[in-house]
Amino acid sequence: MEIADFLGLLHPAIAVIFVFPLIGTVVNFAWQTRQRRLQNLNAGKSKIPPVVGKEHKQLGDWLTSAVVGLTLVGLAYPIGKNIIKQELWNKANFQVIFILLMFVATIASLVLLYQAKQPLWRGVFATLTGAGLVILGCQDGVYRLTSEWYWSHYYIGITAALLMIFSLAIVQDIYKSHRWRIIHTILNCVALLLFIGQGLTGTRDLLQIPLSWQESYVYQCDYVNKTCLKPNTPAPK
Ligand code: HEM
Numbered sequence: 385m386e387i388a389d390f391l392g393l394l395h396p397a398i399a400v401i402f403v404f405p406l407i408g409t410v411v412n413f414a415w416q417t418r419q420r421r422l423q424n425l426n427a428g429k430s431k432i433p434p435v436v437g438k439e440h441k442q443l444g445d446w447l448t449s450a451v452v453g454l455t456l457v458g459l460a461y462p463i464g465k466n467i468i469k470q471e472l473w474n475k476a477n478f479q480v481i482f483i484l485l486m487f488v489a490t491i492a493s494l495v496l497l498y499q500a501k502q503p504l505w506r507g508v509f510a511t512l513t514g515a516g517l518v519i520l521g522c523q524d525g526v527y528r529l530t531s532e533w534y535w536s537h538y539y540i541g542i543t544a545a546l547l548m549i550f551s552l553a554i555v556q557d558i559y560k561s562h563r564w565r566i567i568h569t570i571l572n573c574v575a576l577l578l579f580i581g582q583g584l585t586g587t588r589d590l591l592q593i594p595l596s597w598q599e600s601y602v603y604q605c606d607y608v609n610k611t612c613l614k615p616n617t618p619a620p621k
């Protein structure tokens with residue numbers, strides 16, 4: 385396998401090996417946290433240990449980094465491929481420096497979001513992290529599938545990542561008010577559906593992307609009429 389194809393597998397592999405199991409664990413603790421709270425409210429004492437809330441929060445912190453990191457890896461691959469293919473470094477080195485700085489700034493904003501205590505700064509760094517992802521997503525090379533946005537791996541993925549960043553930004557509010565707890569639960573049930581969408585659209589995209597040595601043949605196919613050149617037919621000039 386060529387190095388370019390191998391690098392293309394990094395993002396799906398991290399998703400399958402690390403991020404999806406983490407989602408399962410976070411959701412399991414979320415379910416128990418809710419059950420424990422409701423049982424304590426209705427039937428007195430719950431048998432579920434109090435530590436489940438803390439575990440959910442700690443692994444939730446990890447999940448936000450994991451999803452943002454995975455999104456950055458998913459974006460870095462097509463953006464990097466486009467830079468190399470178009471030889472952008474020679475033609476528009478300002479653009480390349482801007483893209484590199486955006487990756488650094490997005491990661492730095494996320495790190496600062498973990499450190500920030502005041503609501504204002506949490507809002508600022510959450511917005512900057514989200515904006516970083518969106519700006520990187522707008523770069524050339526990213527397969528956005530805007531015409532069919534409702535099953536685009538890009539749009540679903542960015543929305544899920546933004547919801548994780550939002551969860552991290554409102555952590556303190558979840559403890560303080562019941563309304564925020566409900567908002568968090570509803571939004572992250574949506575996030576869960578989006579993660580399932582990522583599993584579906586990601587595996588579909590993997591099936592559609594050809595290996596490097598096949599690209600020049602496969603991309604000659606007529607995608608609208610779903611036909612390809614017959615073997616031994618001379619390629620169009
Ligand atoms: C798919 C992802 C997630 C789902 C489905 C989810 C769902 C939930 C649910 C159902 C609860 C319990 C609400 C109740 O008591 O009724 C909860 C609590 C909480 N969640 Fe999440 N959550 C997710 C991710 C996150 C993330 C990423 C963070 C933080 C970065 C987070 C932070 C919290 C906190 C701090 C609580 C309160 C815990 C406690 O009461 O001790 N959650 N979440």
Ligand code: HEM
Nearest residue numbers: 396399455458459462527537538541582583586587589590
């Ligand atoms: C939390 C889950 C995931 C998130 C947030 C996520 C996010 C992203 C983003 C933002 C991109 C770049 C935009 C694009 O090219 O579509 C991307 C690309 C991609 N992802 Fe995911 N992804 C996730 C899970 C998966 C899974 C489970 C698979 C497959 C098993 C997968 C396979 C791919 C593929 C094949 C690409 C295309 C790379 C290219 O453009 O050549 N992703 N992902």
